Structures are given as C-alpha cells and as structure tokens.
Amino acid sequence: MSHRPPDPKLLSINTATVRKRWNLGEIFEGCARHGIQGVSPWRDQVQTFGLTESAKMVRDLGFVVTGYCRGGMFPGSTPEEIVAARDDNRRAVDEACELGATCLVLVVGGLPKGSKDILGARAQVRDGIGELLDYARPRNMPLAIEPLHPMYAADRACVNTTAHANDLCDELGDDGLGIALDVYHVWWDPYIHREINRAGKKRILAFHICDWLVPTRDLLLDRGMMGDGVIDIPSLRAAVEGQGYEGFHEVEIFSGQDWWERPPDEVLKTCIERHQSCC
Amino acid sequence: MSHRPPDPKLLSINTATVRKRWNLGEIFEGCARHGIQGVSPWRDQVQTFGLTESAKMVRDLGFVVTGYCRGGMFPGSTPEEIVAARDDNRRAVDEACELGATCLVLVVGGLPKGSKDILGARAQVRDGIGELLDYARPRNMPLAIEPLHPMYAADRACVNTTAHANDLCDELGDDGLGIALDVYHVWWDPYIHREINRAGKKRILAFHICDWLVPTRDLLLDRGMMGDGVIDIPSLRAAVEGQGYEGFHEVEIFSGQDWWERPPDEVLKTCIERHQSCC
Numbered sequence: 001m002s003h004r005p006p007d008p009k010l011l012s013i014n015t016a017t018v019r020k021r022w023n024l025g026e027i028f029e030g031c032a033r034h035g036i037q038g039v040s041p042w043r044d045q046v047q048t049f050g051l052t053e054s055a056k057m058v059r060d061l062g063f064v065v066t067g068y069c070r071g072g073m074f075p076g077s078t079p080e081e082i083v084a085a086r087d088d089n090r091r092a093v094d095e096a097c098e099l100g101a102t103c104l105v106l107v108v109g110g111l112p113k114g115s116k117d118i119l120g121a122r123a124q125v126r127d128g129i130g131e132l133l134d135y136a137r138p139r140n141m142p143l144a145i146e147p148l149h150p151m152y153a154a155d156r157a158c159v160n161t162t163a164h165a166n167d168l169c170d171e172l173g174d175d176g177l178g179i180a181l182d183v184y185h186v187w188w189d190p191y192i193h194r195e196i197n198r199a200g201k202k203r204i205l206a207f208h209i210c211d212w213l214v215p216t217r218d219l220l221l222d223r224g225m226m227g228d229g230v231i232d233i234p235s236l237r238a239a240v241e242g243q244g245y246e247g248f249h250e251v252e253i254f255s256g257q258d259w260w261e262r263p264p265d266e267v268l269k270t271c272i273e274r275h276q277s278c279c
Numbered sequence: 280m281s282h283r284p285p286d287p288k289l290l291s292i293n294t295a296t297v298r299k300r301w302n303l304g305e306i307f308e309g310c311a312r313h314g315i316q317g318v319s320p321w322r323d324q325v326q327t328f329g330l331t332e333s334a335k336m337v338r339d340l341g342f343v344v345t346g347y348c349r350g351g352m353f354p355g356s357t358p359e360e361i362v363a364a365r366d367d368n369r370r371a372v373d374e375a376c377e378l379g380a381t382c383l384v385l386v387v388g389g390l391p392k393g394s395k396d397i398l399g400a401r402a403q404v405r406d407g408i409g410e411l412l413d414y415a416r417p418r419n420m421p422l423a424i425e426p427l428h429p430m431y432a433a434d435r436a437c438v439n440t441t442a443h444a445n446d447l448c449d450e451l452g453d454d455g456l457g458i459a460l461d462v463y464h465v466w467w468d469p470y471i472h473r474e475i476n477r478a479g480k481k482r483i484l485a486f487h488i489c490d491w492l493v494p495t496r497d498l499l500l501d502r503g504m505m506g507d508g509v510i511d512i513p514s515l516r517a518a519v520e521g522q523g524y525e526g527f528h529e530v531e532i533f534s535g536q537d538w539w540e541r542p543p544d545e546v547l548k549t550c551i552e553r554h555q556s557c558c
Contacts, residue, residue, distance in 0.1 A: 155493050187397070188439055
C-alpha cells in the first residue's frame with residue numbers, strides 16, 4: 001500500500017506526551033506555537049493548572065479538545081469505593097463539558113484490590129458505564145471506552161479488546177457511547193479490522209497514535225514515537241477513516257526514559273514530522 | 280466456587296522453572312526426589328545434557344513428558360530463513376518423539392526483523408504449521424499451538440488468543456494439531472471460556488500454570504508462583520477439565536529476580552504446595 005500522508009491539521013497532542021517538562025499552560029502555548037490544532041489534556045494537569053484557566057486558554061487558542069483523559073476506574077471492593085468512583089466520574093463529565101471536549105475517555109479500571117474475579121470486575125464496569133451514561137447523555141458528553149492492551153487487564157482496564165468494547169456498546173446503546181482506539185493497545189489483535197468495521201463511524205470517537213517498541217523495557221512508560229516501532233499505523237488509520245472517521249490523530253506517548261527527557265519543542269516537532277511520514 | 284484441589288499426580292514441572300541453578304539431569308533427579316511425575320523439558324537444556332541421556336533418564340525415572348518446548352518461530356525475512364526454521368522444526372519433532380513427549384509445543388514466532396506486516400507473519404505461521412503437520416502426523420507427534428500473551432506479538436508469537444489458535448485448527452485440521460493453554464497468556468481474555476468450549480477435549484493438549492503479578496516488572500521474566508498473583512486458576516482448570524481434559528498441570532515460571540534465585544528444592548516444594556492450595 002502506498003502511503004498517503006494524513007491531513008496535517010488533524011494532528012492532536014495528548015498532553016501526557018510532554019508532561020514532564022511543561023505544565024499545561026506551557027503545553028498549550030507550545031502546541032499553538034507549532035501550529036497544532038488539537039489537544040487532549042489529562043485531569044491532573046487541568047486540576048493543577050486550573051479548570052477555568054485551562055478552558056479559557058483552549059478557547060483563546062482555538063483548540064479542538066479531542067478527548068479528556070480520563071474517567072473510568074469503575075470497579076471497587078466496597079459500595080463506598082464504587083460511589084466515590086461514580087461521583088468522581090460525574091465531575092470528569094462536568095470538566096469535559098467545560099473544556100468543550102469531543103469525548104470523555106474511559107479507562108475502565110482493573111481488578112479491585114485483592115480480587116481475582118475479572119468477570120465480576122467486568123460486570124462492575126458495565127454497570128458503572130451504564131450509570132455514567134445517565135449523567136453524560138443529557139449533558140451531551142460522549143463517553144469513549146478505551147480498550148487497553150491486555151497487559152493492563154489487572155491494574156488499569158479489564159476491557160482489552162475492541163470486540164469487548166463493541167459488546168458494551170451493543171449492550172448499553174450507542175447513544176453517547178463509543179470507542180477510543182489507540183494503536184498501541186489494539187495493533188496485535190487478529191480481529192481488529194473486523195471490529196473497526198463493526199464499530200463504524202458512529203462509535204469511533206478518537207484515534208490515538210504512538211508505536212510499539214521492540215524490545216519494550218517497561219510495561220507502562222516505554223511507548224515509542226510513530227515510526228520507531230512495529231505498528232503498521234497507516235493501515236489502522238486507513239481502516240478507521242474507511243469507516244468515515246474524520247477526527248484527529250492524537251499522539252499519546254508515555255516514555256519515561258526517552259521522549260519525556262527531551263526538550264518538548266523537539267518532541268512536538270518530531271510528532272509533526274512523524275505524523276506526516278509514518279501515519 | 281469452593282476449591283477442589285487437583286490430583287497431586289497431575290503436577291508437571293516445565294524445566295525452565297528451575298533452569299538457572301540445575302542442569303537437566305539435576306532437574307530430573309530433583310523432580311523424582313519430590314515425587315513429581317511429569318516434566319516438560321526445553322530444547323536447549325536437552326541439547327546441553329544430551330538427547331540420548333535425557334531420553335534414558337525420562338524412561339528410567341518413569342516420567343510423563345507433558346510437552347517438549349519448543350518448536351515454531353516460523354516467520355522469516357528470506358526463503359533461506361523459512362527453510363532453516365522448517366528444518367529445525369523437523370528436528371524438534373524427531374527429538375520430541377525420542378523423548379516420548381505427548382506434544383511439541385509451538386511458539387509460532389513474531390514479526391520478521393524489520394517487518395510491520397503482522398498479517399503476513401500470520402500467513403507464514405499458518406503455512407509453516409501446515410508444512411510441519413505433514414512431517415509430524417506420520418510420526419504421531421501432536422503439535423500444540425501456544426497462544427502467547429499479546430505483549431509478545433512482535434517478538435515471540437503473533438498468535439495471541441485462543442480464538443486465533445482455534446481458527447488455525449479449523450483451517451489446518453484437528454488431526455495431530457491442538458492447543459497448549461497457559462493461564463498466564465489467556466487469563467485476561469473475555470472470550471476464554473467460549474474458546475475453551477470451542478477447543479474441546481480433542482484440541483486441549485497441555486495446560487500450563489503460573490500467575491500474573493501486580494505489578495509485573497518485566498515483560499518476560501517476572502511470572503509469579505501460583506497464588507501470588509491475580510489469575511483465577513481454579514476456574515480455568517475447571518473449564519478445561521469440564522471439557523474432558525485429563526492431562527497434567529504444568530508449572531512454567533520465568534522469574535529472573537525471584538524463583539530462579541531460590542534453591543530449586545524449595546521451588547519444587549512450593550510448586551507442590553501451591554498446586555494443591557491455589558489451582
């Protein structure tokens with residue numbers, strides 16, 4: 001397949017990518033300076049910088065907020081934990097609304113502490129999303145289930161395939177519910193193309209990019225820049241855009257020993273180049 | 280679900296579990312000393328110790344060889360690499376026959392060097408298994424496809440779900456072909472129970488046990504002893520035995536910083552205890 005570069009206007013930066021050396025205001029300014037038009041901030045960064053200030057900068061700089069990271073973490077060991085997660089998720093919906101985000105990304109949570117009951121955790125996730133939908137739908141804030149790589153099933157998200165995310169959308173209803181697809185989490189899936197087709201334009205709410213390094217030295221903090229790993233990103237982009245997805249391509253790189261240590265301007269410049277040459 | 284301990288006679292030790300401090304002869308002697316009746320040796324250990332000597336000890340000590348580790352690694356960048364893999368796999372079949380193994384375990388291989396074509400790698404795997412079946416079937420050596428955790432898709436095995444392994448069995452024919460199920464690789468799979476049912480007694484050729492630690496500090500060498508992690512091993516054992524599987528429960532633990540450093544007699548003793556209390 002010959003590579004047809006993406007529209008450069010569709011590049012978005014997940015703020016985790018340059019979080020170590022810049023605060024959120026510096027990240028927004030940096031993105032604007034580099035002509036980047038999409039951003040996807042994390043809640044802790046917004047809380048540190050201030051929600052009102054963050055929303056004002058987003059408006060002033062004319063960004064599209066391609067997602068708000070993140071809600072979820074539904075399973076709990078006690079009713080109190082579950083209620084606390086519910087309340088916190090409602091606040092996340094409110095914040096996403098104030099920021100004008102296109103969706104709230106859900107990292108659904110793994111096993112409650114001490115539990116080995118993954119089926120039970122999945123039931124809690126289903127119920128938690130269902131309850132949050134009742135809050136998010138009247139506020140017009142779409143929820144995007146992000147299937148996470150199976151290596152995070154225990155401690156971050158027990159929804160690990162696009163098929164499972166599609167099953168949840170089937171069960172809970174498409175209205176205001178969809179999927180955030182991150183190539184890092186789904187590239188290995190033998191059924192990914194079938195499941196992207198099944199999701200269709202309606203359910204694909206976000207498309208995240210980075211790369212899988214060989215070797216991968218850390219389960220969490222060793223994601224690669226697009227082009228440095230083994231993921232066939234163009235074929236995955238072609239699949240989601242073949243379904244009619246017209247949204248952004250959001251770079252989300254957790255890289256404790258490499259990209260987080262580099263000057264953020266260099267990181268953003270590289271994102272822009274690699275978006276054109278490797279995606 | 281109340282826990283009904285397994286038959287202690289069904290414990291098998293994959294020789295990787297104690298490979299660091301003992302050679303293969305010492306491992307066989309140690310297993311015999313602890314009353315363990317099943318072993319599953321690795322090729323490199325057999326080669327170092329000698330195939331004839333290994334086979335003689337297996338016979339003399341009356342072990343069941345619950346698998347031979349391992350064949351596979353089918354994908355290659357060049358025709359020469361693919362032919363070399365084919366020839367090496369045929370030798371693995373011959374060795375498995377000499378050892379009287381119940382199956383040759385296949386770790387199918389990942390992406391050829393420099394490739395991002397996972398669909399191509401999977402086609403090479405399918406063709407490679409098909410070709411090896413022509414060699415293995417007349418020798419009555421069953422081939423057991425081991426789906427590996429998706430975190431190994433790039434560099435070890437691009438067959439990462441039991442569904443995919445079942446698809447390959449459908450395509451290539453059940454005669455002399457089945458699946459090695461390792462709880463470490465499959466515990467996270469939302470469709471695992473459906474796919475164990477689909478596999479049925481005929482295809483389940485081996486059942487491997489260990490545990491998934493939280494946190495997992497290394498992608499390869501941080502497997503846990505049964506009971507120390509989050510896998511609901513009894514429910515997976517119940518599922519395979521519910522299909523009529525009557526074979527061994529093979530402990531395979533790669534643990535660079537913990538179990539490999541301990542006295543192997545202590546490791547074997549712990550395997551025996553945990554097999555009863557946690558499986």
